[in-house]
Amino acid sequence: MSEHEHLKWQNFWDEQAKVDDSYQAVRGDKIIPDAVQEYHDRKLVEMLNPEPGDKVLDAGCGVGDQTMLIAGFVNQVTAIDFSPVMAERCGARLKQAGATNATTATADVTSLPYADNTFDKTMCIAVLAYLNPEEVDQAIAELARVTKPDGLLVLHIKDLWSGTGIIVTFGRFLRALIKGRPELEYQYRTHWWYKKKLRLYGMIEESYAYGTWTPFMPKKMMSWIASMEVRHRFFQKRWPHGKEYFIRTRIKNGG
């Protein structure tokens, strides 16, 4: 990503951090049914397996919903975001919620200001889609470096082959024909693409799904697709890659 693009994303997230509704600030319009969001939270806890003595890094924390969730289980959470406005808002929300074991800082996931092997567990939720391939490499290397050997790294990615991934990508293709490509656009990539990047670290994975806003579909329909992807047996068993994913990696060498 050029410095210009990087700065544009930073500005974008700075502006998002000012959006009143904390959900909308990080995820846009709420089309995800509550049951799916609850599933997401349950899955994150299952994947991260937070334990009372753990020191956890939340990289790309946004307004801190996941930071707060995990802070309830562990000794200490460090939440970072490269948007100073977002990091500040996250800090204010944590304080308001009385999460005294959580701290925030402004930092970039591609260059983390922490020593090797600092954290027992590290999570990076809905962030890598906003990075270019080179930055994804840097981010994965950094997340692995700061996580202890045998520690866990949990990533959440948007899968290109999810129902929503296919719909959004097709919608973008049509829009690009008419209007050209927008300057900033997050990237749906395949699960295999991330798997290749993570192979070095001995990845273990699980899947789940939820919907994403698309301008070409009524919200109710997106919401229905999202629920289907989570609940329906066909999507769970027969279309296992057709989801957004949590990927859990066990760190082998401490980066």
Ligand SMILES: C[S@@+](CC[C@H](N)C(=O)[O-])C[C@H]1O[C@@H](n2cnc3c(N)ncnc32)[C@H](O)[C@@H]1O
């Ligand atoms: C979609 S939000 C997700 C926030 C949070 N993880 C969640 O799931 O609620 C993406 C967040 O990643 C942050 N972000 C994007 N690129 C980043 C980078 N290079 N370093 C640190 N944070 C970044 C953005 O500022 C934004 O807060």
